[in-house]
Amino acid sequence: MKDRLSTHSLALKLTAVTIGVFAFMLLFSNYMLWKEQSRMAGKLASQLEHSFYGMEGGDDAEDTPLTLVVDEAQIRTLAEYRIYAAFIMGITMLGGALLFVLVIRRMLKPLRLLTEKVNEIDIDNVEYVKDEIRIEKGSYEIRALSEGFQAAINKIYENYEKQRQFSINAAHELRTPLAVLKTKIDVFRKKERSPSGELADFVDSMEKNITRLSGLVEGILFLTRDEKPERKEVFVRELAEEVILDLEEKASEKEISLHVTGDDAVFYTDDLLLERAIYNLVDNAIKYNTPGGSCELRVRRERGLEIDVTDSGIGMSDEEKSHAFDLFYRADISRSQRNSGYGIGLALVRDIVQKLGGGIRVLDNPSGGCIFRMSFPPQGSAAEITKSRQQRQKRR
Template sequence: MSIRSKLAWTFILLLIFGITSISSYSIVFIRDYLLEEGREEMEQDTRWLAITVANLADGENLDKRLASAAKTSGYKLAVYDSAGMLLEAYSNNDSTFAPNQRLTAGILESLEARKDLPLLPVDEQSETLTSYIAIPSSNSSAHYLLASQLKDQIYAPIKTIRWIIYYGMFISIGLVVMVSLWISRYLTKPITQIKNAAQDIADGNVDRQIDIKRSDEFGTLADALNQMASKLRADTLQIKQFAEKQRQFFADITHEIRNPLHTISGALEMLQLPNLDPGKEEKYIRSARRQTDRISHLFKHLKTLQRYDSDEYFVEKQEFDLSPITKHMEELYGDRAKKKGINLVLDQHSCTVIGDPPKIEQVIDNLVTNALKYTNEGTVRVQYDSDGEEVDISIEDDGIGISEEHINRLFDRFYRTDKARSRDKGGTGLGLAVVKSIIDGHGAEIKVESEVGEGTRFSFTLPKG
């Protein structure tokens, strides 16, 4: 059973129960009220009848006058003598009226004690309402009067009232049914909309929007689901982009490993040839070693990137001096720069910064390597200058430069501005991605300025130690 049906039936049953309960209580209350009013009216009428009967004389006149009084009042009357014996009775042809031939001693005692006050015994089981009274100063032998009427005479108005209540009850129930159906529809309509939208979202339709303009909990829930769907759209797009990057990442790794492996395999095959010239043998050995180093650098960079993606303690900051790093760069690349005819200028004054020394050295190493690789003549400079609370570190060259179209993707993994040329130079396409991950891990930003044919400048800042 749907929520709408449950709500409708709940409202209908509760309201029907309430209406019938109130109606039944009203009927019982009116019935008791009419009976009480009838008793009070009968008590007054009995006093009036007692006075009327007191003025009657014995004989035929008593019978006629008693009948006249009974017809006038609408009561069935009977009179008793001083001993409580029945004298006359008038039933108005009502066979159900059968007064006692003699009053009981208890009734007589009560009437004598009450004098002119009527006695109305309470008998819930009886179908009649009876009143006794002592007749004051009677001119006849009649000393006691009995007046009686059927309770149905008192309850007569209740029949009309009952039907009025029943009609009202049926009309009310009809209205309740219609109102309950409308209310249940009004309350469950947003629930149905939200349920359908949630089902669509669960089925993958994250573009679904719930259009419920309400200021109650339903409106709040709809807004929350719309926000969830919006976040799911963003997350889905991000997952798709991540999956595409992941796919491209594995394709690039496969390609990067396959090429050097082919080169190594070819070199090994050539080394197996008989009577190979010593010069060519050395050439193939160098080629295999160079490709082995390339694979080693590739996995070294991948390890760095993996730690950046998963290790919250990727960067361990401390105070350190930059001058030992630049001196180490001179030891590593001084001879290479001279062989290419490049002037390697390294700032070597003492400067303390806060960062991760091995990783900052790796950044500078990667940037210097790139600068030397893509500079055919001119100067490669490594400088660091204190600027207030920060130290600006830059690596600048007079190399071939980078066109503007490549700047935005320069730090993407495996991205190369010239893939064929980069592979020929032994690059992995991960060096700048590693640089960016390390600088991001320090909470800084790597900046690049370049012009084709003029050179390139990479820079970043670290807090001053």
């Protein structure tokens, strides 16, 4: 363990790099200054040969005082040396700092890579956090940090898998008795053709709650599916019009008008999943709309694909919008109790949109109500997609 630390420790590497850089700066500056001093010493020696005046020869030569004349050229040489020394020190410091930054950046590259991997994790989509974030290269501290992150992520994913498996098992266990209850109610209605009074209210209440529970079970099973979308060419506006037709009767009960506008868009996606997402949004718009209101479904195909479901309902606060797609979240309990559902429809929509590679958000409708906007990234045209798909099939 000690050998591993001494070989790969980030602290030891930083210490060694710091000492090495400063040693390099010191040696480089001293060498350059020594070289300049040697050049100046030779130059001064040649100048001094012509600067001594005295008596030559004779007995009194030793007692004759000598006069050293320093001219302006020698003074300039000394000034130039000082400037050169300052220049060398500045260049050395700048070069050393640059070298230090480059080395540190290289040493911290694994840490930047780890940061990018951690930032890519979407904790709201736990099924996608199983990707490896462990760093194999780098210092001991960074590798230990990545292993700690990996262990935490693995625990989150394991808990998610346990909850997912429990939801699947519970939903399957509930599916059969609910189907049996629904069948018995249907049989009872056929036997008692016109139940009246409290008995009729009881049967209606039972049937309504069984239908709600069946929808909840089906929604949970849908959320826990781990299947890849089956993509193909989809005429989005035609798909939207089919959804409107399916919900027209339900909307007419509250006198809500439904209409589709926008482009005749062709998109390469899973038609069943997209239809389910649109259906849930329009159904939600009908539930929480005001009587006599409206619901508009708008399709836009520019670079990508945008689908807006706009209602004229009661709207949502900022707090409610931030939790709108949480599983089992209901903004207003009193109004939720007046509508069938358990707060799973919008969670299903978010799950579908993310599986299809898009995103969804809630906006305020300027005239009142909400706008649920599904956005999907750009892709090739339908002709290009068909051509590329045919080429792939030929290669197979």
